[in-house]
Amino acid sequence: MTSDQHIPGQKGSLRPSRRSIIKAAGATALATSLGFATAGHAAAEDDIAATRDVLIVGAGFAGITAARELRSRFPKLKIQILEARDRIGGRTWTRAFAGEQVELGGTWVDPKQRNIWREVQRYKLELTEDAGPTRAIFPANGGFASFAPEEAFARQAELLTPLFDGSQQYFERPYEPFYREDLLNPIDRMSLRDKLDQLKYSAADEAWVSATTGGYAGSSTTGSLSQLAQWWALSGWNYEGYLSVNTWRPKVGTAGLLKAMLADADATLRLNTPVTQIADDGKRVFVRTAAGQTYTARSVVVAVPANVWNTIKFSSLPSEFGALSTAGTGVRTAKKAVVHVTGKDLGRFYAEAPEGSPISLVVPFSERSDGNIIITFSVDPNLDVNSTAQMQTALRGFVPDLNVVSVLGQNWGGANYSLGGWSFRKPGQLTGPLRTVQRRQGLITFATSDIASGWNGFMDGAIESGLAAAVQTAEALGLA
Ligand SMILES: Cc1cc2nc3c(=O)[nH]c(=O)nc-3n(C[C@H](O)[C@H](O)[C@H](O)COP(=O)(O)OP(=O)(O)OC[C@H]3O[C@@H](n4cnc5c(N)ncnc54)[C@H](O)[C@@H]3O)c2cc1C
Incomplete structure (x- = not known):
């Protein structure tokens, strides 16, 4: 569907008046001079005539938060989201x-x-608490063995904790990562591999943490120590806190929460509308879509993943944007699959694998009379997470007699408008480009979890970034 969805409460017509059409002619010329090939597109002038106050590109958590926040502070703004x-x-x-x-x-x-917890409370979301595993499968003797979860997690806690020595000092204020920048600077230059090498773990010991250092990070050589250490600090600088962030989920699903937020945003949403070009002339922003339409707005929030920035042509941006997008923050090989499995005495099994394995992590979801539903994470570029046969082979590494009934997977790195999964910064990305890409660029502001100061890589970070973008957009509109 490509037509605008008028969310309840949206007032006013987007049909251009005579005056706006005359203005539009001037704007068309301007857009052309900025490099927009508007001529020949019948829709262009109408769209230019209907200048919005704010255009938001991308309807993920960051974009929808920005829209809702602007609406709550400025009820009369004309806000449009292009997704x-x-x-x-x-x-x-x-x-x-x-x-x-x-x-x-x-x-x-x-x-x-x-930030996400505020939303849980605001919309009075009921939560499901995922029960812990009844057995934990971890690397042992070149293969895998089953352990009591308490035993496995206690050993992992012992091995993981030393990675973050000093984090109470260098991330004294975890939501303000630069508070002790003097201490952070050398840490941010280190990869997880550098830290593991310092710790000199045996291969057997390292295998017990490498679903985190290799899986979560995409690879221990590209993932930064400071990234994992910041999540550790945000979790209370301890293993229990760190592990517990994956326990509660909204009963309405993330889609239910987003729908509630979008209804409050009272914005016009246009789906199936990829944006390809954005130019700012100092007074207005021109936004070009793949279908050749040009939208104008007094301000724009670009709420697409950092990995996607380079697929949009901007009139001008500091070099940090292009460099960060090229290096990437979203893990490019991130994949997730939900799998229906059968087998003898499966139990609610949890599993972690050494770096380089096809599946890094298995989390139990539900136990049923017809088998188990499990959640799997992978950063293996070659694994097809929608192939029953490949998933069965990979999962038999953990449980040899397991059968896969069906799978539903998503390769986030292969998805055009994501080009990566959860974000995980690389060495230097925190103390390097972050502050520049968080700053408003003329009438354009960027919002995404990938550039959050706190829980980047989480929905919380997307909301943090959307809130920050709303403040900066208000400044751009002269409303702050
Ligand atoms: C497998 C996986 C598991 C995760 N698990 C958790 C978890 O348990 N808890 C947690 O808090 N977080 C988790 N995360 C992270 C969390 O999902 C993200 O951090 C968050 O959703 C990112 O939101 P965003 O708004 O920054 O970006 P996105 O959600 O990527 O939104 C960007 C939007 O922009 C759109 N877009 C892109 N390009 C264009 C374009 N050219 N024109 C118009 N629109 C465009 C996209 O289609 C998309 O809708 C997980 C992520 C993954 C991938």
Whole structure:
């Protein structure tokens, strides 16, 4: 669907008046001079005539938060959201699978994540608490063995904790990562590999943490120590806090929460509308879509993933934007799949694998009379997470007699409008480009979890960034 969805409460017509058409002619010329090939597109002048106050590109958590926040502060603003896909949610995606409501992207929320938790409370969301595993499968003797969860997690806590020595000092204020920049600078230059090398773990010991250092990070050589240490600090500088952030999920799914936020945003949403070009002439912003339409606005929030920035042509931006987008923050090989499995005495099994394995992590979801539903995470570029046969082979590494009945997977790096999964910064990305890309660029502001100061890589970070973008947009509009 490509027509505008007028969210309840949206007033006013977008039909151009005679005066606005005359203005539009001038704007068309300007757009052309900025490099926009508007001529020949019948829709262009109408669209230019209907200048919005704010255009938001991208309807994920960051974009929808920015829209709702602007609406709540400035009820009269004309706000339009342009979304490339045929759905909202971006890297969150609530789906149905084997009779269950599942998530192919962001899932869990936690009281330690203050921005998403505010939303949980605001919309009085009921939560499901995911029960812990009844057995934990970890690397042992070149293969895998099953352990009591308490035993496995106690050993992992012992091995993981030393990675973050000093983080209480260098991340004394975890939401203000630069508070002790003097201490942070050398840490931010380190990869997780550098830290593991310092710790000199045996291969057997390292295998017990490498689903985190290799899986979460995409790879231990590209993932930064400061990234994991900041999540550790935000979790209360301890293992229990860190592990517990993956416990609660909204019963309405992430889609239910986003719909509630979007209704309050009272914005016009246009789906199936990828944006390809954005230019700012100092007075207005011109936004060009893949279908050749030009929208204008007094201010724009670009709420697409950082990995996607380079697919949009901007009139001018500091070099940090292009460099960060090229290096990437979203893990490019991130994949998630929900899998229906059968087998003898499966139990609610949890599994972690060494770096380089096809599946890094398995989390139990539900136990049923017809088998188990499990959630799997992978950063293996070659694994097809929608192939029953490949998933069965990969999962038999953990449980040899397991059968896969069906799978539903998502390769986030292969998805055009994501080009990566959860974000995980690389060495230097925190102390390097972050502050520049967080700053408003003329009439354009960027918002995404990938550039949050706190829980980047989580929905919480997307909300933080959307809120910050709303403040900066108000400044751009002269309203702050
Ligand atoms: C597998 C996986 C598991 C995760 N698990 C968790 C979890 O349990 N808890 C948690 O808090 N977080 C989790 N996350 C992270 C969380 O989902 C993201 O941090 C968050 O959803 C990102 O929101 P965003 O608004 O920054 O970006 P996105 O959600 O990516 O939104 C950007 C939007 O922009 C649109 N777009 C892109 N290009 C264009 C264009 N050219 N024109 C118009 N629109 C465009 C996209 O279609 C998308 O809708 C997970 C992520 C993944 C991938």
